[in-house]
Amino acid sequence: MLDISNLTCGYDSGFAIRNINLRVPTGEIIGIIGPNGSGKTTLLRAITRSLQPAGGAILLEGEDIRRMKIRALARKIAVVSQSAEFGFMTVEEFVLLGRTPYYARFRFLETKDDFKVAHKAMASTDALRLKDQLMNRISGGERQLALIARALAQEPKLLLLDEPTTYLDITHQVGILDLIRRLNVHFALTVIMVLHDLNLAGEYCHRLALFNKGAIHKFGLPEEVLDYRIIEEVYKTVVIVEKNPVSRKPYVMAVSEAAQEANRRSNKA
Amino acid sequence: MILSGLLASVGIVSLCLGPADISPAQLLPALMHGSDTIERTILCDVRLPRILLGIAVGGALSLAGVILQGLFRNSLVEPYTMGISGGAALGVCLAILLRLTRSCGVWSLPVAGSIGAAAAIFTVYFLSTGKGGLNIRNLLLIGIMISFICSALITLIMAISKVEDLHGIIFWAMGSLEQANPLLVRTALIVSVVALGVSCFFCRELNAFLLGEEEAFHLGVDIETAKRLLFILASVITGLSVAVAGIIGFVGLVVPHFMRLFAGSDHRILLPSAWLCGGVFLVSCDTLARTVVIPTELPVGVVTGLLGGIIFVYVLCRRPEGQTRCLI
Numbered sequence: 001m002l003d004i005s006n007l008t009c010g011y012d013s014g015f016a017i018r019n020i021n022l023r024v025p026t027g028e029i030i031g032i033i034g035p036n037g038s039g040k041t042t043l044l045r046a047i048t049r050s051l052q053p054a055g056g057a058i059l060l061e062g063e064d065i066r067r068m069k070i071r072a073l074a075r076k077i078a079v080v081s082q083s084a085e086f087g088f089m090t091v092e093e094f095v096l097l098g099r100t101p102y103y104a105r106f107r108f109l110e111t112k113d114d115f116k117v118a119h120k121a122m123a124s125t126d127a128l129r130l131k132d133q134l135m136n137r138i139s140g141g142e143r144q145l146a147l148i149a150r151a152l153a154q155e156p157k158l159l160l161l162d163e164p165t166t167y168l169d170i171t172h173q174v175g176i177l178d179l180i181r182r183l184n185v186h187f188a189l190t191v192i193m194v195l196h197d198l199n200l201a202g203e204y205c206h207r208l209a210l211f212n213k214g215a216i217h218k219f220g221l222p223e224e225v226l227d228y229r230i231i232e233e234v235y236k237t238v239v240i241v242e243k244n245p246v247s248r249k250p251y252v253m254a255v256s257e258a259a260q261e262a263n264r265r266s267n268k269a
Numbered sequence: 270m271i272l273s274g275l276l277a278s279v280g281i282v283s284l285c286l287g288p289a290d291i292s293p294a295q296l297l298p299a300l301m302h303g304s305d306t307i308e309r310t311i312l313c314d315v316r317l318p319r320i321l322l323g324i325a326v327g328g329a330l331s332l333a334g335v336i337l338q339g340l341f342r343n344s345l346v347e348p349y350t351m352g353i354s355g356g357a358a359l360g361v362c363l364a365i366l367l368r369l370t371r372s373c374g375v376w377s378l379p380v381a382g383s384i385g386a387a388a389a390i391f392t393v394y395f396l397s398t399g400k401g402g403l404n405i406r407n408l409l410l411i412g413i414m415i416s417f418i419c420s421a422l423i424t425l426i427m428a429i430s431k432v433e434d435l436h437g438i439i440f441w442a443m444g445s446l447e448q449a450n451p452l453l454v455r456t457a458l459i460v461s462v463v464a465l466g467v468s469c470f471f472c473r474e475l476n477a478f479l480l481g482e483e484e485a486f487h488l489g490v491d492i493e494t495a496k497r498l499l500f501i502l503a504s505v506i507t508g509l510s511v512a513v514a515g516i517i518g519f520v521g522l523v524v525p526h527f528m529r530l531f532a533g534s535d536h537r538i539l540l541p542s543a544w545l546c547g548g549v550f551l552v553s554c555d556t557l558a559r560t561v562v563i564p565t566e567l568p569v570g571v572v573t574g575l576l577g578g579i580i581f582v583y584v585l586c587r588r589p590e591g592q593t594r595c596l597i
Binding site: 048049050070071072073074075077078079081083084085086087088089093097098100101103105106108109154 | 342469470472473476477479480481483484486487488489490491529533534535537
C-alpha cells in the first residue's frame with residue numbers, strides 16, 4: 001500500500017525526520033509512537049504532501065505521491081487531524097465537505113450519490129444521529145466521530161489519524177479506536193495513526209513504529225516494540241511492561257521517582 | 270430571489286426619489302416614450318447611472334469582503350484592510366495634486382486609482398510570498414502597514430496641496446456614486462458581474478477553506494492557486510470600486526458578516542446573496558444620502574457607516590447567542 005524510502009523531511013529549523021524507511025501493507029493498522037518532537041506528525045504531513053520532502057520517496061500503490069494530482073491524492077488518502085476548524089456548519093454539511101475531491105469545477109450541487117456516501121459514512125461512525133447538529137455545539141467525542149465520517153466520505157484507501165484520542169475520556173478513546181478497527185476490517189482500510197498512549201497503541205495496532213530523534217528506533221509487532229528496555233531507552237523513563245490478561249497484548253506502566261526510591265529503600269532493608 | 274426582488278424595488282424607489290420627485294406611475298412612460306423630456310434626462314442621465322454604479326460597487330465590495338474573510342477566516346478583514354484602497358486613494362490624490370484631470374481628461378482619476386491599487390496589490394502580494402507560498406498572516410499585516418503608509422502620504426499631500434485641490438481630495442475620499450462617465454459605469458457593472466461569476470467557480474475552495482488551509486489541502490484543494498487567484502480577484506474589484514467611486518467604507522465588512530447571519534457559511538449561497546445585498550445596501554444608502562437634506566448631498570460613506578453600523582449592531586444583539594451564525 002505505502003512504501004516510504006529514505007525519507008528526509010523538515011522545517012526551516014532543520015530536518016525533523018531523516019532517512020525513514022517504512023513499508024505499510026494493505027489492510028493493516030500501523031501505530032506511530034514516540035516522545036514529543038520525535039517526528040511523528042512530520043511523517044504524516046509528508047505522506048499527505050503538506051510538507052515537501054528534502055529527499056527520498058513515498059510510493060502509494062506504486063505511484064510516487066509527488067507526481068499525483070492533489071485531488072487524486074485526496075481520493076486515496078484521508079486525514080483526521082486535530083487542527084481542523086469547524087465554523088458554523090451542521091455535521092451533515094461538514095461530512096459532505098469530504099466529497100470535495102469528487103466535485104467537478106462546474107458542478108455546484110451535490111448529487112444523490114454524494115449524499116448516499118456521506119450518509120453511509122455517518123451511519124458507519126454512528127454520527128447520523130448528529131447530522132442536523134452544529135459542529136461547534138457537539139462534544140469532543142462526537143466531533144471526532146464527525147471528523148472520521150468526513151474522512152470516510154472521501155472514500156480513501158489510506159486513513160491517517162493524528163492523535164485521534166487526545167482530549168477524550170477513556171470511554172470515548174476506546175469507542176473511537178474500536179470504530180477504527182471496525183472500519184479497518186469492514187472497509188479493508190489501511191490505517192496509520194499517531195498515538196501518545198502506548199497501551200492503546202499496543203492494544204489496537206497490528207504493528208508499531210517507535211520514533212526517536214527523527215528516526216525509526218524500532219518497527220514491529222507491539223510485543224516486539226513495547227519492550228521495557230526499548231521504552232526506557234527512548235522515553236528516558238522507568239517502566240514496567242506486563243501482558244494484558246484478556247487480550248494478551250503488552251501494556252506499559254510508568255514508575256514514578258518516589259516509587260523507585262521506596263523500592264530501593266525496601267530492597268536495602 | 271428575495272434579494273433580487275429587493276434590489277429591483279430599491280432601484281425603482283431610488284429612481285423616483287430626488288430633488289425632482291417622479292411618481293412610480295410616471296416612471297415607465299418617461300423611460301419608454303419621453304424622448305427629450307426633463308424626466309427622462311433626470312432618470313437616464315442622473316439617477317439610473319448612480320443606481321447601476323451603486324449595484325456594481327456595492328456588489329463588488331461585498332464580494333471582495335466575502336472572499337477575503339473566507340481566505341483569512343477572520344470576519345474583521347475587509348477589502349480596505351489589505352492596503353488596496355490606500356494605494357488607490359494615494360494614486361487619485363497624486364492625480365489631483367498633479368492636475369491630471371486637466372491634461373488627461375475624466376479617465377485620469379480612475380486610471381490613477383487603478384494604478385495605485387495595482388501597485389499596492391503587487392507590493393503586498395510579493396512581500397507576503399515566501400518559500401512556502403502565499404503567507405496569509407503576513408499578507409494581512411503587510412496590507413495593514415501599506416494602508417498606514419498610504420494614509421500618511423495622503424496626509425502629506427493634503428498638507429502641501431492648494432485649497433481647491435484639497436476640496437477635491439476630501440470629496441473623493443468620502444466616496445460618491447456621482448460618476449458622470451457612462452462608459453466607466455458600464456465597465457464597473459460588467460467587471461462586478463463577471464467577478465461574481467468567476468468567484469462562484471471557487472465556492473468549493475472557499476467552503477473547504479472554512480476548515481483551515483491544511484484541511485482544505487487534505488480535501489484536494491490546490492490552496493496556493495486558489496489563494497492567489499482569489500486574492501487577485503478581490504484586489505482587482507476593490508481597486509476598480511475605489512477608483513470609480515472613492516472610498517466607501519463599511520460595505521465590504523458589514524454586508525458579508527450580515528449575510529452570514531442569515532444565509533450561513535456555504536459560499537454557493539453566500540457569494541451571490543452578498544453581491545445582491547451589497548447592491549441593495551449601497552443603492553439605499555446613496556438614495557438616503559441625496560434625499561435626506563435636499564438639495565445638499567451627504568457623502569455616501571457617512572450614510573453607509575451610520576446606517577450599516579446601527580442595523581448590524583441591532584440585528585446582532587437581537588439574535589439569541591446560540592443562533593448567531595458567526596462562522597469565524
